[in-house]
């Protein structure tokens with residue numbers, strides 16, 4: 050009871066104010082809304098720019114922008130879930146800054162820490178751009194959220210708005226420029242407020258002199274670091290605002306000291322965040338930028354194979370080749386085309402490297418060249434390969450692992466489970482049994498070993514499949530092509546899970562699922578042996594699995610332990626009664642645009658409320674919170690959220706509070722002590738029935754707590770320490786620690802930590818990224834803590850990006866080599882020619898890309914002879930288009946633009962002769978086609 054009261058109190062606390070723009074919805078614009086508006090704005094710009102480049106039309110979405118509306122206008126409605134996921138991930142990192150760095154002034158532009166605050170933004174931009182270059186969008190999103198926070202706070206916490214500015218301070222996203230006229234340390238900037246009126250507390254000479262200042266902030270009474278005469282942040286939490294000069298200047302909400310300027314501040318924060326995103330887009334290019342925000346051309350799904358390449362696998366690999374070709378042949382160019390293709394080979398002792406590409410033809414080619422080698426002994430490095438795939442694939446992916454051998458690296462089990470839970474990835478095992486291997490051995494009469502997978506070895510794969518909501522399919526090599534047909538449906542951009550359950554040991558059980566109007570192709574996948582089931586449709590019609598003449602099952606196929614049943618589409622609640630004494634899994638899927646995603650979050654213990662995304666398992670026996678987001682419809686609402694015990698089916702329904710924009714906070718009084726899945730019911734406005742979706746991933750709470758807080762940038766060549774803390778509500782125990790990273794970097798960590806009951810113990814993981822690692826590579830560190838009896842495990846998953854230089858902030862520069870113009874007053878039939886040299890300075894990384902962003906002329910680039918770092922541009926255009934603008938981007942993503950305008954000069958005769966010269970030089974046809982509009 051008392052715990053329950055606390056839970057409710059915490060839940061209420063989630064809704065109260067914050068130091069920065071608020072975290073949660075209210076009248077005022079908060080960090081979440083500012084961030085979402087800017088992402089939507091920048092995404093529209095990217096889609097418009099892409100359409101322009103491709104010569105297609107683009108229609109603006111209706112105002113105000115919504116994620117669904119923007120995805121639709123980008124012709125990417127099928128990306129809506131991935132788009133929502135990217136937005137949520139960026140938002141959660143943004144609001145984390147108020148929790149993790151609440152009292153660091155530079156993260157909030159407090160205390161006149163302008164230079165330090167800007168440094169956080171520009172260093173972070175280098176990392177984001179590097180991540181995007183390497184296609185590491187998940188890592189880019191996290192950093193992006195973190196640097197948006199100070200950028201947005203600047204407009205609330207400084208006097209930029211009070212100085213009369215109506216545009217963002219673009220120097221905050223440029224290193225090495227002047228941020229403005231920053232107040233001297235000793236200069237007084239504020240006077241005390243009179244009564245509660247703080248509208249005029251900034252000193253007149255500060256305003257008149259256009260001098261930049263920001264408020265001081267402190268939680269402790271009588272311990273103020275505020276120098277005499279400086280402004281305070283203000284508000285009831287800020288104790289410095291009670292010291293002369295009293296009052297504050299923040300514009301976090303309408304209720305703040307300068308709340309009358311809240312709207313201006315929030316709008317500038319949106320515009321500044323849009324500007325930051327635009328710079329990131331120009332550096333990345335439109336398509337990669339859109340992928341960063343989760344919008345892709347085809348499906349948002351990856352096609353991801355992890356395959357054993359040892360000798361006995363040649364039949365299986367033929368199947369991988371066939372499936373790859375099938376999917377690529379039918380899906381390329383459709384909305385089901387995978388957004389990325391991933392292949393991880395493994396055998397023993399080798400595994401990897403990860404092959405990740407967006408190029409379907411290249412991928413097909415690579416798969417077609419897969420060969421089998423090695424694999425002398427019985428076991429293979431399957432979990433190492435799987436770990437690589439889990440750290441390379443986008444969140445919510447589906448992975449297929451092909452093998453005929455047990456895992457040699459079983460000790461990675463908990464690491465793999467950690468990654469499955471954190472990325473909510475489904476892992477399917479395609480296990481081929483030994484029968485065919487034996488036959489092959491006889492036929493080939495070479496010394497292949499018999500590779501039967503024993504029951505206990507198969508159990509490991511079953512456990513991992515079950516944890517992820519996937520299947521462990523065991524078939525003969527001859528049956529594999531039939532089983533592999535399931536892979537084709539898995540890449541469908543709209544695949545949703547209606548129900549997922551498993552029973553081990555097997556037991557007779559009745560389960561229900563809802564097929565709503567939006568669902569097509571309802572399909573039941575079952576793994577298990579010697580089982581039967583009975584289906585009951587919404588109208589009460591039943592059909593036994595043994596009955597091949599019924600009307601509910603449109604097709605059914607069994608290979609090995611794998612049964613695929615396609616159902617008649619009938620809207621309403623279905624039931625399936627499973628009968629078996631053997632372990633089984635059941636997964637009911639369909640295709641629908643409506644789905645949900647969710648994160649475990651934790652109410653902040655800090656002064657400002659809010660919630661923080663969990664990178665770990667939630668606390669067992671304690672209250673918990675979920676942030677649920679619906680996708681696929683602007684008008685859908687959650688009607689019920691339940692945690693369902695995975696193995697028994699008992700469930701607990703939870704309280705739901707809408708947060709606006711399709712987001713819902715869900716309160717769990719007590720986290721279950723056993724494995725569970727998350728089930729969401731909701732209703733699309735105007736629909737007659739609820740929809741029901743389920744997370745495929747099985748989650749667990751833990752009595753161990755892991756926390757870690759470190760910078761997310763690894764500097765190549767420098768050792769990085771990642772301090773972490775383990776706490777436990779159990780008895781005193783020696784906890785086993787395992788730290789694994791996705792790039793096999795040199796690393797040290799304590800293998801055992803003594804954790805006393807009710808106390809915490811600190812440890813440190815060190816990571817050393819060698820200089821040879823390219824900038825923008827991501828490193829995913831998984832720290833696993835296990836109790837001695839193995840009954841309880843927790844983990845923390847941390848993403849880092851490697852950056853190997855933080856010193857090139859210079860944008861490329863243009864130099865006009867020559868301009869010849871025959872332009873006269875009457876522009877038609879006259880032309881101009883320019884030649885431009887683009888360089889990146891002496892210490893720059895070199896020019897990577899030059900493109901024409903304004904102008905309709907003929908544009909060509911070439912490298913300067915003998916210098917790959919210099920790009921030469923030649924341009925010829927009609928005088929009716931006298932302006933040309935170039936976008937120049939260097940190899941670390943510094944973005945510049947250069948503009949040139951044709952001069953009007955010369956006589957009509959000179960112009961005509963110039964034009965004739967151009968025709969003689971071979972530009973004639975291009976020019977004429979441009980002129981004769």
Ligand SMILES: *[C@@H]1O[C@H](CO)[C@@H](O)[C@H](O)[C@H]1NC(C)=O
Pocket residue numbers: 090091094316319320321323324327
């Ligand atoms: C949208 O982005 C553009 C480009 O960065 C910016 O100029 C504009 O102010 C933004 N719109 C809003 C409403 O902030």
Ligand SMILES: *[C@@H]1O[C@H](CO)[C@@H](O)[C@H](O)[C@H]1NC(C)=O
Pocket residue numbers: 669670722750751752840841
């Ligand atoms: C956590 O501790 C409680 C009480 O001791 C116990 O009932 C529960 O099973 C434990 N949970 C896990 C995941 O070990």
Ligand SMILES: *[C@@H]1O[C@H](CO)[C@@H](O)[C@H](O)[C@H]1NC(C)=O
Pocket residue numbers: 781782783803
């Ligand atoms: C932890 O390990 C140390 C060293 O092996 C041992 O002395 C100690 O008794 C262990 N503590 C507990 C609580 O198991």
Ligand SMILES: *[C@@H]1O[C@H](CO)[C@@H](O)[C@H](O)[C@H]1NC(C)=O
Pocket residue numbers: 805808809
């Ligand atoms: C917690 O651990 C620290 C470090 O080992 C120790 O100094 C402290 O006394 C412990 N506290 C309790 C309550 O056991």
Ligand SMILES: *[C@@H]1O[C@H](CO)[C@@H](O)[C@H](O)[C@H]1NC(C)=O
Pocket residue numbers: 772774810811
């Ligand atoms: C453990 O780390 C935390 C956070 O870094 C620190 O506050 C605490 O003092 C450390 N405890 C010990 C016993 O070193």
Ligand SMILES: *[C@@H]1O[C@H](CO)[C@@H](O)[C@H](O)[C@H]1NC(C)=O
Pocket residue numbers: 892893894895915916917918
């Ligand atoms: C181009 O720039 C790179 C990076 O600064 C440098 O290593 C290389 O030597 C330069 N090439 C030439 C030809 O100057």
